[in-house]
Amino acid sequence: MIDLHGYGPRLAEGALVTVELAVLSLILAIVLGLATASAKMSRNWVLHRLGTLYTTLIRGVPDLVLMMLLFFGGQIGINMFTDWLYTQFDVDIFININEFVAGVATIGLIFGAYMGETFRGAFLAVDNGQIEAGRAYGMSHWLVFRRIRFPQMMRHALPGLSNNWMVLLKTTALVSVIGLSDMVRVAAEASKATREPFTFMIIVAAVYLLIASVSEWGFARLQKRYDIGYGEAD
Amino acid sequence: MESLMNWLQAQLADNSIFTLQTLSYYGEGLVTTVQLVFLSLIIGLVLAVPLAIGRGSKHAWIRLPIFFYCYVFRGTPLLVQLYLIYYGVVFVEGIQDTWLWVILEKPFVPALIAFTLNTGAYTTEIFRGAIKSTPKGEIEAARAYGMSRALMLRRIVLPSAFRRALPAYGNEVIFMLHASAIASVVTIMDLTGAARFVYARFYAPFDAFLFVAAIYLCLTFTIIYFFRHLEKRLLAHLKPVSG
Numbered sequence: 001m002i003d004l005h006g007y008g009p010r011l012a013e014g015a016l017v018t019v020e021l022a023v024l025s026l027i028l029a030i031v032l033g034l035a036t037a038s039a040k041m042s043r044n045w046v047l048h049r050l051g052t053l054y055t056t057l058i059r060g061v062p063d064l065v066l067m068m069l070l071f072f073g074g075q076i077g078i079n080m081f082t083d084w085l086y087t088q089f090d091v092d093i094f095i096n097i098n099e100f101v102a103g104v105a106t107i108g109l110i111f112g113a114y115m116g117e118t119f120r121g122a123f124l125a126v127d128n129g130q131i132e133a134g135r136a137y138g139m140s141h142w143l144v145f146r147r148i149r150f151p152q153m154m155r156h157a158l159p160g161l162s163n164n165w166m167v168l169l170k171t172t173a174l175v176s177v178i179g180l181s182d183m184v185r186v187a188a189e190a191s192k193a194t195r196e197p198f199t200f201m202i203i204v205a206a207v208y209l210l211i212a213s214v215s216e217w218g219f220a221r222l223q224k225r226y227d228i229g230y231g232e233a234d
Numbered sequence: 235m236e237s238l239m240n241w242l243q244a245q246l247a248d249n250s251i252f253t254l255q256t257l258s259y260y261g262e263g264l265v266t267t268v269q270l271v272f273l274s275l276i277i278g279l280v281l282a283v284p285l286a287i288g289r290g291s292k293h294a295w296i297r298l299p300i301f302f303y304c305y306v307f308r309g310t311p312l313l314v315q316l317y318l319i320y321y322g323v324v325f326v327e328g329i330q331d332t333w334l335w336v337i338l339e340k341p342f343v344p345a346l347i348a349f350t351l352n353t354g355a356y357t358t359e360i361f362r363g364a365i366k367s368t369p370k371g372e373i374e375a376a377r378a379y380g381m382s383r384a385l386m387l388r389r390i391v392l393p394s395a396f397r398r399a400l401p402a403y404g405n406e407v408i409f410m411l412h413a414s415a416i417a418s419v420v421t422i423m424d425l426t427g428a429a430r431f432v433y434a435r436f437y438a439p440f441d442a443f444l445f446v447a448a449i450y451l452c453l454t455f456t457i458i459y460f461f462r463h464l465e466k467r468l469l470a471h472l473k474p475v476s477g
Contacts, residue, residue: 057451059454060450060451060454060455061412061447061450061451061454062411062412062413062414062415062426062450063412063415064415064416064418064426065415065426065429065443065446065447065450066447068426068429068430068433068439068443069439069440069443069444069447072433072439072443073439073440073443076439076440166309170310170311170312171311172311173311173312173313173314174311174313174416176313177313177419184311184313184314184317187314187317188317188321191317191321192321195325196325197317197318197321197322197325198318198322198325201314201317201318201321201322202318204310204314205306205310205314205315205318208309208310208311208314209305209306209309209310212309213309
């Protein structure tokens, strides 16, 4: 058996952190992505510009730089805000950014931009007649979105979504750099302490491959579900 | 040059963070980043072409190892690959006694190896997709002319596959530029490394990281512009007839 020098439980905890981080940031990214796609398709030019600015800026800068900016800068920004609150209104609060929350917020913010592009393309692929038909039935905007636009949009969005998820999963490894104890950080510490980098890094790599393979299977099933009514998917 | 320096000095006179000293860190970082990205992309590209051809081979002993290489390097984070190579290279038996150690001791080469293997895997998949989508008729025509497999690859399949791969490859180049920020984790003073240094020295995250973000943004736009220009020239035949 492989000797983990007692790092087994911590490695497992780290794997859990990775999965939690990835899933929570995916949810945030999807919400942000839907909002961005709506903003970019909106007739309101301020919203349109804001959406474009967000996707362009975020996609032009490395994830690690954004993560450091938000993580190191976020704390100072919040401190400045609470200091201002104190001097202005005599309210004394202290907010400490937790690494996990910072990680989820940053990864969610970054992938919200990528999701926005994916969703925008997918929404545009839904036949306009479908939406008009929904309106003709007297459905509200929300009901049209829920019953008609969203299910049909997902069919087109899933390949991009699964792609983004795979990249997001691998991006979570970067949080180890800003001090979150995910599986990569535990493995890096263990490698240095035991001087056996191959053992730990290969285990971590295998776990990533496992998560990626399982989610690939999951996305294939979802695609099948959303392809119902379209015959053989191409 | 002298007057430019004087001008810069005057501009920076009342700025305590962006002095000539820190700007030179950013400048050296820019050079390191560009070197790292450019070298790994070039070597990765050279690696990827034969691998992409081999990926579609009839023989399983050629196809499967390449598939496995792509699967592993595309399925795991670049950071893990970098750690594996950077920390792992020390433990290769007897390597510290050979001449290789002189270059492997510095983090640049392990990072270059990790980046090259990573981009090689992605590029292989991009080219494989492009090769696979070669129209059947073109291959049949080449066969009908009596071309050998090698000649057909050289004259028919690869030239058109390179063009079809261009948009996806442009994305890969940008991805690689952004991924190179990871190099700072193993103490390389690339652009991000310079920003981290300035941040740690002055405790000024906004100045340090926003400035470097702006540099990356400029680099990204340059790459996008370059590939758009290339696509316009090389993919002119795919443009819709009526603009």
